[in-house]
Amino acid sequence: MPVFLRGGAASIEVLRAGHVQSIESGFITYRVRLGMGRRCLLSILSVDWRSAGVGQRPSIRHARSRSYSAAWRRLAITAIVLYRFQASPISCKKADLVGRLEPVLQRSVSIALGGALATAIAFGPARVGFGLFLSQFRDAFALSSSMAGFIASSAFASFFASLLIAGALTPRFGPRMPVVLGLMAAVIGMVTVVLADQVLWLAVGVALAATSAGLCWSPFNTAAERGVPAELRGRALSIVSTGTTGGIVLAGVLALALASMAYNWRVAWVAFAGCALVAGAYNLWVLGLVLRAPGDDSGPGLMHSATRLVHRRAWPLYGVAVSFGVTSGVYLSFVAGYVESSGGLPGLSAGLSSPVLYIAIGIGGLVGLATAEFEARIGLVWLMRAIFTASMLSLLAAAYVPASWLGLGVSGALQGACIMMQSSIFAFWSDRLFPDLASVSLTVVLMFYAAGNVIGPALAGTAADAWSMQLVFVVSAGVSLATALLFPSRAG
Secondary structure, X not given: OOEEEEXXXXXXXXXXXXXXXXXXXXXXXXEEEEOHHHEEEEEEOOXXXXXXXXXXXXXXXXXXXXXXXHHHHHHHHHHHHHHHHOOOOEEEEHHHXXXXXXXXXXXXXXXXXXXHHHHHHHOOHHHHHHHXXXXXXXXXXXXXXXXXXXXXXXXXHHHHHHHHHHHHHHHHHOOHHHHHHHHHHHHHHHHHHHHOOOHHHHHHHHHHHHHHHHXXXXXXXXXXXXXXXXXXXXXXXXHHHHHHHHHHHHHHHHHHHHHHOOOOHHHHHHHHHHHHHHHHHHHHHHHHHOOOOOOOOOOOOHHHHHHHHOOHHHHHHHHHHHHHHHHHHHHHHHHHHHHHHOOOOOOOOHHHHHHHHHHHHHHHHHHHHHHHHXXXXXXXXXXXXXXXXXXXXXXXXXXXXXXXXXXXHHHHHHHHHHHHHHHHHHHXXXXXXXXXXXXXXXXXXXXXXXXXXXXXXXXXXXXXXXXXXXXXXHHHHHHHHHHHHHOOOOOO
Protein backbone atom coordinates (compact mmCIF):
# COMPACT_ATOMS: atom_id res chain seq x y z
CA MET A 1 0.00 0.00 0.00
CA PRO A 2 1.52 3.31 -1.03
CA VAL A 3 2.40 5.85 1.61
CA PHE A 4 2.47 9.57 0.68
CA LEU A 5 4.49 12.51 1.87
CA ARG A 6 3.34 15.91 0.72
CA GLY A 7 5.56 18.93 1.42
CA GLY A 8 6.19 22.06 -0.57
CA ALA A 9 5.91 21.46 -4.29
CA ALA A 10 6.64 17.74 -4.01
CA SER A 11 4.59 14.61 -3.69
CA ILE A 12 6.72 11.52 -3.00
CA GLU A 13 5.22 8.06 -3.35
CA VAL A 14 6.98 5.13 -1.75
CA LEU A 15 5.99 1.66 -2.95
CA ARG A 16 6.51 -1.74 -1.37
CA ALA A 17 8.74 -4.02 -3.45
CA GLY A 18 8.79 -7.29 -1.57
CA HIS A 19 11.33 -9.05 0.57
CA VAL A 20 15.01 -8.13 0.29
CA GLN A 21 17.47 -10.75 1.41
CA SER A 22 20.63 -8.72 2.09
CA ILE A 23 20.77 -4.96 2.27
CA GLU A 24 24.47 -5.00 3.12
CA SER A 25 25.66 -6.61 -0.10
CA GLY A 26 25.41 -3.47 -2.21
CA PHE A 27 24.15 -5.45 -5.24
CA ILE A 28 20.46 -4.80 -4.85
CA THR A 29 18.83 -2.82 -7.63
CA TYR A 30 16.33 -0.08 -6.88
CA ARG A 31 14.22 1.59 -9.52
CA VAL A 32 13.70 5.33 -9.37
CA ARG A 33 11.38 7.11 -11.80
CA LEU A 34 11.15 10.87 -11.92
CA GLY A 35 8.59 12.40 -14.20
CA MET A 36 5.61 14.66 -14.58
CA GLY A 37 4.47 16.53 -11.51
CA ARG A 38 7.89 16.10 -9.86
CA ARG A 39 6.77 12.74 -8.47
CA CYS A 40 9.43 10.29 -7.40
CA LEU A 41 8.69 6.52 -7.43
CA LEU A 42 11.22 4.57 -5.36
CA SER A 43 10.98 0.79 -5.10
CA ILE A 44 12.02 -0.11 -1.56
CA LEU A 45 10.47 -1.80 1.47
CA SER A 46 7.72 0.02 3.28
CA VAL A 47 8.61 3.32 4.83
CA ASP A 48 6.35 4.97 7.35
CA TRP A 49 6.55 8.75 6.86
CA ARG A 50 5.15 10.46 9.91
CA SER A 51 6.78 13.87 9.60
CA ALA A 52 4.58 16.75 8.54
CA GLY A 53 6.80 18.09 5.74
CA VAL A 54 10.00 17.92 3.79
CA GLY A 55 13.09 18.79 5.77
CA GLN A 56 11.98 17.12 8.99
CA ARG A 57 13.48 13.83 10.14
CA PRO A 58 11.31 10.94 8.95
CA SER A 59 10.30 7.99 11.05
CA ILE A 60 11.53 4.76 9.38
CA ARG A 61 9.77 1.43 9.92
CA HIS A 62 10.97 -1.93 8.59
CA ALA A 63 8.79 -4.96 9.20
CA ARG A 64 11.57 -7.53 8.92
CA SER A 65 14.75 -6.27 10.58
CA ARG A 66 15.55 -3.17 12.57
CA SER A 67 19.15 -3.38 11.40
CA TYR A 68 18.05 -2.08 8.04
CA SER A 69 16.67 1.21 9.33
CA ALA A 70 19.81 3.30 8.69
CA ALA A 71 19.99 2.14 5.08
CA TRP A 72 16.31 2.87 4.50
CA ARG A 73 16.74 6.31 6.05
CA ARG A 74 19.50 7.17 3.60
CA LEU A 75 17.42 5.93 0.67
CA ALA A 76 14.36 7.89 1.76
CA ILE A 77 16.38 11.11 2.05
CA THR A 78 17.85 10.33 -1.36
CA ALA A 79 14.33 10.27 -2.79
CA ILE A 80 13.69 13.75 -1.44
CA VAL A 81 16.82 15.07 -3.14
CA LEU A 82 16.38 13.25 -6.45
CA TYR A 83 12.90 14.54 -7.22
CA ARG A 84 14.35 18.01 -7.70
CA PHE A 85 16.36 16.98 -10.75
CA GLN A 86 13.48 15.54 -12.82
CA ALA A 87 15.67 12.94 -14.45
CA SER A 88 14.55 10.28 -16.89
CA PRO A 89 13.71 6.83 -15.55
CA ILE A 90 16.78 5.23 -14.02
CA SER A 91 17.75 1.94 -12.53
CA CYS A 92 20.65 1.94 -10.12
CA LYS A 93 22.25 -0.01 -7.35
CA LYS A 94 21.98 1.08 -3.77
CA ALA A 95 25.56 2.36 -3.80
CA ASP A 96 24.90 4.43 -6.94
CA LEU A 97 21.71 5.85 -5.50
CA VAL A 98 23.36 6.87 -2.28
CA GLY A 99 26.28 8.20 -4.30
CA ARG A 100 23.96 10.73 -5.92
CA LEU A 101 23.04 12.00 -2.48
CA GLU A 102 26.49 12.30 -0.96
CA PRO A 103 27.80 15.28 -3.01
CA VAL A 104 24.64 17.24 -2.27
CA LEU A 105 24.85 16.54 1.44
CA GLN A 106 28.59 17.19 1.55
CA ARG A 107 28.15 20.56 -0.15
CA SER A 108 25.26 21.47 2.15
CA VAL A 109 27.18 20.50 5.28
CA SER A 110 30.29 22.35 4.07
CA ILE A 111 28.34 25.56 3.44
CA ALA A 112 26.55 25.32 6.79
CA LEU A 113 29.84 24.71 8.63
CA GLY A 114 31.54 27.55 6.75
CA GLY A 115 28.71 29.89 7.68
CA ALA A 116 28.84 28.81 11.32
CA LEU A 117 32.60 29.49 11.44
CA ALA A 118 32.19 32.88 9.76
CA THR A 119 29.39 34.08 12.03
CA ALA A 120 31.20 32.68 15.08
CA ILE A 121 34.13 35.00 14.36
CA ALA A 122 32.15 37.95 13.01
CA PHE A 123 29.55 38.07 15.78
CA GLY A 124 31.74 36.60 18.48
CA PRO A 125 35.13 38.18 19.18
CA ALA A 126 35.06 40.59 16.21
CA ARG A 127 31.82 42.25 17.35
CA VAL A 128 31.64 41.74 21.11
CA GLY A 129 35.36 41.55 21.85
CA PHE A 130 35.58 45.24 22.70
CA GLY A 131 32.83 44.99 25.29
CA LEU A 132 34.29 41.76 26.65
CA PHE A 133 37.68 43.38 27.32
CA LEU A 134 36.43 46.89 28.08
CA SER A 135 37.82 46.98 31.63
CA GLN A 136 41.28 45.99 30.38
CA PHE A 137 41.06 48.60 27.63
CA ARG A 138 40.09 51.23 30.22
CA ASP A 139 43.22 50.47 32.21
CA ALA A 140 45.55 50.22 29.22
CA PHE A 141 44.33 53.32 27.35
CA ALA A 142 42.74 55.42 30.14
CA LEU A 143 39.34 55.35 28.42
CA SER A 144 36.45 57.47 29.69
CA SER A 145 32.86 56.26 29.30
CA SER A 146 32.25 58.73 26.47
CA MET A 147 35.38 57.56 24.62
CA ALA A 148 34.37 53.92 25.11
CA GLY A 149 30.93 54.77 23.74
CA PHE A 150 32.52 56.47 20.74
CA ILE A 151 34.66 53.42 19.95
CA ALA A 152 31.67 51.08 20.32
CA SER A 153 29.58 53.30 18.05
CA SER A 154 32.38 53.44 15.46
CA ALA A 155 32.41 49.64 15.43
CA PHE A 156 28.66 49.53 14.89
CA ALA A 157 28.99 52.23 12.20
CA SER A 158 31.48 50.04 10.35
CA PHE A 159 28.97 47.19 10.67
CA PHE A 160 26.39 49.48 9.01
CA ALA A 161 28.76 50.43 6.19
CA SER A 162 29.80 46.84 5.57
CA LEU A 163 26.16 45.84 5.10
CA LEU A 164 26.01 48.27 2.19
CA ILE A 165 29.20 46.82 0.76
CA ALA A 166 27.90 43.26 1.09
CA GLY A 167 24.63 44.28 -0.55
CA ALA A 168 26.58 45.62 -3.53
CA LEU A 169 29.15 42.82 -3.83
CA THR A 170 26.99 39.72 -3.37
CA PRO A 171 24.71 40.10 -6.42
CA ARG A 172 27.67 40.89 -8.66
CA PHE A 173 30.41 38.54 -7.44
CA GLY A 174 28.59 35.94 -5.39
CA PRO A 175 28.87 35.22 -1.65
CA ARG A 176 32.55 34.23 -1.51
CA MET A 177 34.07 37.65 -2.04
CA PRO A 178 32.25 39.56 0.78
CA VAL A 179 32.62 36.69 3.26
CA VAL A 180 36.35 36.24 2.68
CA LEU A 181 36.91 40.02 2.69
CA GLY A 182 35.02 40.22 5.98
CA LEU A 183 37.10 37.53 7.64
CA MET A 184 40.36 39.04 6.37
CA ALA A 185 39.20 42.42 7.75
CA ALA A 186 38.65 40.66 11.07
CA VAL A 187 42.22 39.31 10.98
CA ILE A 188 43.74 42.71 10.15
CA GLY A 189 41.57 44.52 12.71
CA MET A 190 42.41 42.08 15.49
CA VAL A 191 46.12 42.30 14.73
CA THR A 192 45.81 46.11 14.83
CA VAL A 193 44.24 45.86 18.28
CA VAL A 194 47.11 43.63 19.42
CA LEU A 195 49.69 46.16 18.22
CA ALA A 196 47.80 49.30 19.34
CA ASP A 197 49.72 51.65 21.64
CA GLN A 198 47.23 54.53 21.58
CA VAL A 199 43.47 55.03 21.54
CA LEU A 200 43.32 55.90 17.84
CA TRP A 201 44.77 52.58 16.73
CA LEU A 202 42.57 50.71 19.18
CA ALA A 203 39.49 52.36 17.64
CA VAL A 204 40.70 51.61 14.10
CA GLY A 205 41.32 47.96 14.92
CA VAL A 206 37.96 47.49 16.66
CA ALA A 207 36.07 49.19 13.81
CA LEU A 208 37.88 47.21 11.12
CA ALA A 209 37.24 43.90 12.88
CA ALA A 210 33.54 44.77 13.24
CA THR A 211 33.12 45.13 9.47
CA SER A 212 33.21 41.33 9.31
CA ALA A 213 29.74 41.13 10.86
CA GLY A 214 28.11 43.02 8.00
CA LEU A 215 30.13 41.30 5.28
CA CYS A 216 29.63 37.74 6.56
CA TRP A 217 25.94 37.56 7.46
CA SER A 218 23.58 38.15 4.55
CA PRO A 219 25.78 36.53 1.82
CA PHE A 220 25.08 33.12 3.34
CA ASN A 221 21.42 33.45 2.36
CA THR A 222 22.64 33.58 -1.23
CA ALA A 223 25.13 30.74 -0.63
CA ALA A 224 22.38 28.53 0.77
CA GLU A 225 20.05 29.42 -2.10
CA ARG A 226 22.68 28.43 -4.67
CA GLY A 227 24.30 25.43 -3.01
CA VAL A 228 21.77 23.81 -0.67
CA PRO A 229 18.59 21.95 -1.76
CA ALA A 230 15.39 23.63 -0.65
CA GLU A 231 14.58 20.69 1.65
CA LEU A 232 17.82 21.17 3.58
CA ARG A 233 18.10 24.98 3.39
CA GLY A 234 16.26 25.80 6.60
CA ARG A 235 18.41 23.43 8.62
CA ALA A 236 21.59 24.74 6.99
CA LEU A 237 20.72 28.35 7.84
CA SER A 238 19.90 27.31 11.40
CA ILE A 239 23.40 25.86 11.69
CA VAL A 240 24.82 29.11 10.32
CA SER A 241 22.92 31.09 12.95
CA THR A 242 24.27 28.94 15.79
CA GLY A 243 27.71 30.24 14.96
CA THR A 244 26.85 33.50 16.73
CA THR A 245 26.23 31.82 20.06
CA GLY A 246 29.18 29.53 19.55
CA GLY A 247 31.47 32.47 18.85
CA ILE A 248 30.32 34.38 21.92
CA VAL A 249 30.77 31.32 24.14
CA LEU A 250 34.20 30.67 22.59
CA ALA A 251 35.28 34.27 23.20
CA GLY A 252 34.08 34.10 26.78
CA VAL A 253 35.74 30.74 27.49
CA LEU A 254 39.03 31.83 25.93
CA ALA A 255 39.02 35.11 27.82
CA LEU A 256 38.23 33.25 31.06
CA ALA A 257 41.02 30.73 30.50
CA LEU A 258 43.64 33.35 29.67
CA ALA A 259 42.62 35.64 32.52
CA SER A 260 42.79 32.77 35.01
CA MET A 261 46.34 32.07 33.79
CA ALA A 262 47.23 35.76 34.09
CA TYR A 263 47.83 36.21 30.36
CA ASN A 264 47.59 39.68 28.83
CA TRP A 265 44.47 40.57 26.81
CA ARG A 266 46.68 40.87 23.71
CA VAL A 267 47.20 37.11 23.77
CA ALA A 268 43.45 36.58 23.49
CA TRP A 269 43.25 38.85 20.46
CA VAL A 270 46.12 36.99 18.80
CA ALA A 271 44.10 33.79 19.28
CA PHE A 272 41.01 35.50 17.85
CA ALA A 273 42.99 36.56 14.78
CA GLY A 274 44.23 33.00 14.27
CA CYS A 275 40.66 31.66 14.39
CA ALA A 276 39.53 34.30 11.88
CA LEU A 277 42.34 33.31 9.52
CA VAL A 278 41.32 29.64 9.65
CA ALA A 279 37.65 30.55 9.05
CA GLY A 280 38.64 32.73 6.09
CA ALA A 281 40.71 29.98 4.47
CA TYR A 282 37.92 27.44 4.93
CA ASN A 283 35.28 29.70 3.41
CA LEU A 284 37.58 30.58 0.50
CA TRP A 285 37.38 26.91 -0.44
CA VAL A 286 33.78 26.14 0.58
CA LEU A 287 32.11 29.08 -1.11
CA GLY A 288 34.00 28.31 -4.29
CA LEU A 289 31.55 25.41 -4.57
CA VAL A 290 28.68 27.80 -5.18
CA LEU A 291 30.54 30.69 -6.83
CA ARG A 292 29.23 31.89 -10.16
CA ALA A 293 31.10 33.90 -12.71
CA PRO A 294 31.45 37.64 -12.05
CA GLY A 295 28.58 39.54 -13.49
CA ASP A 296 26.13 36.65 -13.07
CA ASP A 297 23.51 38.53 -11.16
CA SER A 298 21.72 36.47 -8.53
CA GLY A 299 18.95 38.98 -8.05
CA PRO A 300 18.20 42.68 -7.82
CA GLY A 301 20.69 44.80 -5.96
CA LEU A 302 20.10 46.95 -2.92
CA MET A 303 19.70 50.28 -4.69
CA HIS A 304 17.51 48.81 -7.42
CA SER A 305 15.06 47.47 -4.85
CA ALA A 306 15.09 50.42 -2.43
CA THR A 307 11.79 51.90 -3.60
CA ARG A 308 9.98 48.60 -3.23
CA LEU A 309 11.28 48.12 0.30
CA VAL A 310 9.91 51.47 1.49
CA HIS A 311 6.46 50.13 2.25
CA ARG A 312 4.20 50.79 5.21
CA ARG A 313 3.87 47.06 5.91
CA ALA A 314 7.58 47.00 6.66
CA TRP A 315 7.71 49.95 9.06
CA PRO A 316 6.92 47.86 12.18
CA LEU A 317 9.85 45.61 11.27
CA TYR A 318 12.19 48.56 10.73
CA GLY A 319 11.05 50.19 13.98
CA VAL A 320 11.68 47.00 15.93
CA ALA A 321 15.13 46.72 14.35
CA VAL A 322 16.09 50.26 15.43
CA SER A 323 14.73 49.78 18.96
CA PHE A 324 16.48 46.50 19.52
CA GLY A 325 19.63 47.87 17.94
CA VAL A 326 19.68 50.66 20.53
CA THR A 327 19.14 48.44 23.58
CA SER A 328 21.34 45.51 22.52
CA GLY A 329 24.10 47.93 21.47
CA VAL A 330 24.05 49.56 24.91
CA TYR A 331 24.04 46.20 26.66
CA LEU A 332 26.88 44.59 24.68
CA SER A 333 29.03 47.71 24.83
CA PHE A 334 28.81 48.54 28.53
CA VAL A 335 27.49 45.67 30.64
CA ALA A 336 30.85 43.92 31.09
CA GLY A 337 32.60 47.08 32.22
CA TYR A 338 29.71 47.92 34.54
CA VAL A 339 29.80 44.48 36.15
CA GLU A 340 33.52 44.76 36.84
CA SER A 341 33.25 48.32 38.15
CA SER A 342 30.52 47.08 40.52
CA GLY A 343 32.92 44.62 42.11
CA GLY A 344 32.39 41.59 39.91
CA LEU A 345 31.00 38.23 40.93
CA PRO A 346 31.58 36.88 44.45
CA GLY A 347 34.48 34.44 44.57
CA LEU A 348 36.02 35.67 41.32
CA SER A 349 38.42 38.43 40.53
CA ALA A 350 36.81 41.36 38.76
CA GLY A 351 38.52 40.46 35.47
CA LEU A 352 36.86 37.04 35.34
CA SER A 353 33.28 38.30 35.60
CA SER A 354 33.03 39.50 31.99
CA PRO A 355 33.89 36.12 30.44
CA VAL A 356 31.26 34.46 32.66
CA LEU A 357 28.70 37.01 31.47
CA TYR A 358 29.44 36.38 27.81
CA ILE A 359 29.31 32.63 28.28
CA ALA A 360 25.82 33.11 29.74
CA ILE A 361 24.89 35.27 26.72
CA GLY A 362 26.06 32.55 24.32
CA ILE A 363 24.29 29.73 26.16
CA GLY A 364 21.07 31.73 26.38
CA GLY A 365 21.28 32.33 22.65
CA LEU A 366 20.63 28.63 22.01
CA VAL A 367 16.97 29.36 22.72
CA GLY A 368 16.94 31.18 19.40
CA LEU A 369 17.02 27.83 17.60
CA ALA A 370 13.37 27.35 18.63
CA THR A 371 12.19 30.74 17.34
CA ALA A 372 10.09 29.25 14.56
CA GLU A 373 8.35 26.88 16.98
CA PHE A 374 7.57 29.71 19.40
CA GLU A 375 6.21 31.86 16.60
CA ALA A 376 4.01 29.01 15.35
CA ARG A 377 2.53 28.51 18.83
CA ILE A 378 1.89 32.07 20.02
CA GLY A 379 2.15 34.18 16.87
CA LEU A 380 4.52 36.95 15.87
CA VAL A 381 2.85 39.72 17.88
CA TRP A 382 3.04 37.99 21.24
CA LEU A 383 6.51 36.62 20.50
CA MET A 384 7.80 40.13 19.83
CA ARG A 385 6.20 41.43 23.02
CA ALA A 386 7.75 38.56 24.97
CA ILE A 387 11.20 39.27 23.50
CA PHE A 388 11.14 42.96 24.40
CA THR A 389 9.81 42.15 27.87
CA ALA A 390 12.73 39.76 28.32
CA SER A 391 15.08 42.48 27.06
CA MET A 392 13.68 44.86 29.67
CA LEU A 393 14.21 42.32 32.45
CA SER A 394 17.76 41.66 31.23
CA LEU A 395 18.64 45.37 31.37
CA LEU A 396 17.05 45.85 34.80
CA ALA A 397 18.93 42.85 36.19
CA ALA A 398 22.18 44.31 34.85
CA ALA A 399 21.34 47.68 36.40
CA TYR A 400 20.43 46.50 39.91
CA VAL A 401 22.12 43.11 40.51
CA PRO A 402 25.33 43.15 38.44
CA ALA A 403 27.38 41.51 41.23
CA SER A 404 25.06 38.53 41.72
CA TRP A 405 25.66 35.15 40.12
CA LEU A 406 21.94 34.60 39.64
CA GLY A 407 21.24 38.13 38.51
CA LEU A 408 24.11 38.24 36.04
CA GLY A 409 23.37 34.76 34.71
CA VAL A 410 19.70 35.58 34.15
CA SER A 411 20.58 38.92 32.57
CA GLY A 412 23.08 37.41 30.14
CA ALA A 413 20.92 34.42 29.22
CA LEU A 414 17.85 36.59 28.56
CA GLN A 415 19.84 39.02 26.43
CA GLY A 416 21.43 36.17 24.46
CA ALA A 417 18.00 34.63 23.81
CA CYS A 418 16.65 37.99 22.66
CA ILE A 419 19.56 38.59 20.28
CA MET A 420 19.32 35.19 18.62
CA MET A 421 15.53 35.19 18.39
CA GLN A 422 15.51 38.65 16.89
CA SER A 423 18.11 37.57 14.34
CA SER A 424 15.83 34.73 13.24
CA ILE A 425 12.78 37.00 13.19
CA PHE A 426 14.56 39.56 11.03
CA ALA A 427 15.25 36.79 8.48
CA PHE A 428 11.82 35.19 8.22
CA TRP A 429 9.77 38.39 8.70
CA SER A 430 11.61 40.15 5.87
CA ASP A 431 11.20 37.04 3.73
CA ARG A 432 7.44 37.05 4.33
CA LEU A 433 7.11 40.72 3.42
CA PHE A 434 9.35 40.55 0.34
CA PRO A 435 9.64 36.88 -0.74
CA ASP A 436 11.34 37.78 -4.04
CA LEU A 437 13.84 40.08 -2.30
CA ALA A 438 14.78 37.94 0.69
CA SER A 439 18.51 38.73 0.81
CA VAL A 440 18.13 42.42 -0.06
CA SER A 441 15.29 43.00 2.40
CA LEU A 442 17.27 41.32 5.18
CA THR A 443 20.18 43.64 4.43
CA VAL A 444 17.90 46.67 4.76
CA VAL A 445 16.54 45.40 8.09
CA LEU A 446 20.07 44.88 9.37
CA MET A 447 20.91 48.45 8.33
CA PHE A 448 18.13 49.76 10.58
CA TYR A 449 19.40 47.48 13.33
CA ALA A 450 22.94 48.76 12.81
CA ALA A 451 21.68 52.37 12.95
CA GLY A 452 20.27 51.63 16.40
CA ASN A 453 23.62 50.08 17.35
CA VAL A 454 25.35 53.33 16.40
CA ILE A 455 22.90 55.63 18.19
CA GLY A 456 22.58 53.68 21.43
CA PRO A 457 26.20 53.40 22.62
CA ALA A 458 27.06 56.96 21.57
CA LEU A 459 24.20 58.41 23.62
CA ALA A 460 24.78 55.96 26.47
CA GLY A 461 28.47 56.86 26.84
CA THR A 462 27.68 60.57 27.04
CA ALA A 463 24.80 59.98 29.47
CA ALA A 464 26.95 57.75 31.69
CA ASP A 465 29.57 60.48 32.08
CA ALA A 466 26.83 63.01 32.94
CA TRP A 467 24.74 60.79 35.24
CA SER A 468 25.43 57.07 35.79
CA MET A 469 25.60 53.81 33.87
CA GLN A 470 22.87 52.38 36.06
CA LEU A 471 20.48 55.09 34.85
CA VAL A 472 21.48 54.32 31.25
CA PHE A 473 20.46 50.68 31.69
CA VAL A 474 17.17 51.70 33.31
CA VAL A 475 16.35 54.08 30.44
CA SER A 476 17.24 51.36 27.92
CA ALA A 477 14.88 49.01 29.77
CA GLY A 478 12.19 51.66 29.35
CA VAL A 479 12.82 51.68 25.58
CA SER A 480 12.29 47.90 25.49
CA LEU A 481 9.09 48.18 27.55
CA ALA A 482 7.71 50.92 25.30
CA THR A 483 8.42 48.80 22.22
CA ALA A 484 6.62 45.81 23.75
CA LEU A 485 3.57 47.93 24.62
CA LEU A 486 3.42 49.83 21.32
CA PHE A 487 4.04 46.87 19.03
CA PRO A 488 1.11 46.75 16.57
CA SER A 489 -1.42 43.99 17.07
CA ARG A 490 -1.60 43.16 13.35
CA ALA A 491 2.07 43.22 12.44
CA GLY A 492 3.56 40.64 10.17
